[in-house]
């Protein structure tokens with residue numbers, strides 16, 4: 001069993017880097033704070049007897065050698081970056097939980113047959129640079145490095161430049177090597193486990209996801225002297241798209257969700273009718289056919305809204321992945337570990353996207369969920385109980401041992 | 407008659423300061439560019455034989471002495487600041503048209519009984535610092551200097567600090583002195599004069615205006631794992647407020663207009679349900695009772711929208727002025743000048759707010775409108791014909807002479 005107090009202390013120490021007044025964490029990917037977080041993680045891994053290497057996407061791998069070091073590693077990990085108004089656990093629990101696994105193995109002097117690697121994936125959140133999980137995506141062959149490097153943040157900085165700026169563009173090629181199994185521990189980010197008073201979620205699937213960027217163009221003019229009937233108000237169009245997206249989500253609930261997260265009117269001046277709006281949309285559903293139906297409804301709806309007001313529009317899908325089924329033997333390893341440890345558990349579908357969803361394409365993969373208070377995430381008040389973290393890391397340890405073999 | 411070519415040259419030279427690629431002008435109030443514009447204006451005024459003084463709000467007055475310099479001045483002017491995506495003529499025509507009047511009087515060696523002052527009012531646009539026309543508002547006793555100084559821009563800078571930074575906080579007290587008459591020449595910013603093929607609008611009224619800031623607060627959470635029914639999406643509420651504002655405008659058209667100009671969601675991240683939205687509203691109508699009805703409909707509508715989604719809200723009216731009727735003898739002076747010069751004209755109501763609307767409270771005041779192409783303003787493509795500018799400045803000259811007396 002892992003050392004729950006040590007794990008909690010490390011979670012709290014990492015949360016200092018980018019701590020927000022409301023008790024959350026703002027450690028956006030590839031910022032100076034992310035660099036600090038990566039350096040602390042490196043130090044901890046080296047103290048736990050690991051060798052840290054970094055690939056060309058800034059993905060970090062802390063390796064604990066196996067008895068037979070030529071065997072492919074069992075990899076455990078998640079991400080250290082956060083949302084702008086993020087919590088202390090989303091992603092971080094999976095990285096520091098994995099670190100706690102190797103710390104425990106070191107304490108107990110346990111040598112595994114397969115090497116074990118603790119992974120920290122770059123830019124999982126997708127908030128500063130879209131899309132999300134872009135670096136595990138490159139690792140899995142979904143994107144090219146060039147595509148990932150050219151992603152741009154709100155200030156016009158590229159992912160590639162920022163990666164080099166903080167000194168975390170390594171030499172290791174991205175992906176292309178065998179992995180024996182990959183496990184990601186994560187908070188559920190939804191209410192089910194807490195509501196049902198369960199310790200562990202055995203994640204069987206991840207839902208499919210489509211992200212869009214929409215630009216609506218009307219005509220900006222004077223708010224005081226432009227009569228209502230002749231206006232081409234891009235913000236009125238955008239408002240109707242927000243309503244449309246909500247309607248599409250509700251029509252496909254309870255399984256589907258649909259969200260407008262960003263919306264930027266231009267020129268954003270009090271007495272100017274907005275001439276342009278840029279906005280983002282996030283659609284998710286465990287059923288790919290339903291997701292395709294939502295896509296169709298979006299395109300038709302946006303076209304109708306724009307025709308009614310006289311707006312031009314561009315609707316781009318910038319991100320898509322189909323629903324993922326995790327690998328049978330890995331899912332079983334998680335379920336067996338929970339049972340063996342006496343934790344209550346159930347099968348669950350992930351609402352959020354995770355690096356594991358990409359790694360599942362190139363390695364046998366599964367995920368472990370722990371409850372989180374009120375299902376709240378992507379919010380500074382995101383919270384978990386120390387015993388939940390302990391349970392999750394214990395399951396991670398046992399599942400890893402099942403695959404890495406003693 | 408004024409020198410139309412010289413006026414046009416000056417308009418084009420001033421438009422270089424803050425020129426935008428699309429042919430417009432971005433010279434936001436109290437920026438370095440505004441400082442440059444003010445310095446050029448000062449030089450031109452001094453070359454035209456005027457003495458420039460600046461009051462504590464940065465309002466500039468270029469004085470041409472009268473034969474009896476103890477008489478109150480006839481004041482002519484408007485503003486040199488622009489919208490972020492503004493044009494070359496909104497405000498600038500009124501200032502440089504007034505300058506052209508004193509240049510012409512100098513050329514012709516005409517001495518007027520009353521002194522003539524050319525005014526440039528600070529922060530007319532209200533885009534960087536709300537409310538609009540704040541400095542003519544202080545001049546007219548609507549606001550205190552302290553209120554105006556404490557206005558904050560999007561970056562948190564105050565109007566007072568920016569005024570001092572560019573070196574244009576003068577010593578002159580703001581207002582409190584007699585003005586014999588005030589005339590403001592301005593582009594119509596609407597389509598009527600051009601549609602009716604008229605040279606001049608004799609402005610009889612300015613419409614009433616109410617500005618609001620609304621903050622909607624919901625709960626930010628994960629876009630992928632928060633089921634639709636439990637969401638408190640502040641952006642969905644904001645979208646409904648945009649639709650409400652549009653409905654209120656249409657219900658009171660053709661006279662009333664209603665606009666949402668700014669809308670900022672928070673945290674503005676693709677995969678976070680927005681927890682908060684801040685937005686601005688602009689209502690206008692020439693009929694104060696109708697404007698009051700729009701205010702009531704807004705408050706009721708916002709309350710209902712928020713109750714339905716479970717949002718908190720704060721709706722603040724930050725700016726109000728009732729409809730203005732310009733002074734009879736000044737309006738007559740404008741109409742007579744247009745007739746005498748052989749220009750076609752009609753009475754017209756101003757859709758936009760103007761410094762003249764505040765000055766009307768402390769001095770006999772009227773306005774002169776010239777057509778503008780397609781009624782477009784607050785847009786980089788805003789345009790006028792040189793002969794329209796000439797006609798407007800000729801009317802300004804004759805109206806000024808009628809009041810200043812030779």
Ligand SMILES: NC(=O)NCCC(=O)O
Pocket residue numbers: 090124125126132133189351352353354628630677
């Ligand atoms: N786990 C998590 O919050 N990932 C961010 C990507 C997403 O699901 O939107």
Ligand SMILES: NC(=O)NCCC(=O)O
Pocket residue numbers: 222224271496530531532538539595757758759760
């Ligand atoms: N004339 C003009 O555009 N003024 C700006 C203030 C307003 O009317 O919104």
